[in-house]
Amino acid sequence: MSAAYQWYRMADDSEKTADVTRSLSTLGRVLFGLGLALQASEDFRDPEGQIEYAESAGVPMPELAAPFASGMMLVSGLLLAAWRLPRLATGAVVTFLAVVTTTMHDFWNEEGDASGERLAFFGNLAMFGAALVFLREAYR
Numbered sequence: 001m002s003a004a005y006q007w008y009r010m011a012d013d014s015e016k017t018a019d020v021t022r023s024l025s026t027l028g029r030v031l032f033g034l035g036l037a038l039q040a041s042e043d044f045r046d047p048e049g050q051i052e053y054a055e056s057a058g059v060p061m062p063e064l065a066a067p068f069a070s071g072m073m074l075v076s077g078l079l080l081a082a083w084r085l086p087r088l089a090t091g092a093v094v095t096f097l098a099v100v101t102t103t104m105h106d107f108w109n110e111e112g113d114a115s116g117e118r119l120a121f122f123g124n125l126a127m128f129g130a131a132l133v134f135l136r137e138a139y140r
Helices: 004-009 013-045 046-054 062-082 086-104 115-138
Strands: none
Touching: 013 046, 013 062, 046 062, 062 086, 086 115
């Protein structure tokens, strides 16, 4: 009999529940952080396109802001996945999403088909919610 199986048989339900909860939280955090990092890394495949997109949204100094934002998300996502500097990492993600969601994906101001911006807005809104949950965890 393995040690893990013996522990499982001896552990009470609260220990088992806590262990499963920790495992799920860790898996969610790693997936969320890596997802953010991989999404940000895509921005570096077409930096000119990201700069043009930021410029079209009226972002000041887009040639600096776009690469900085992508780099910040790449690093923050990796830090969040590894749970290193969690307050800084989750704070950066929350700040980024709070600003970008409403300024870059303001579908309500689009003329014509705004389905892409609407989809990006709601995707960012979901990520913002997840980031707030992990920010709370970082301050526990």
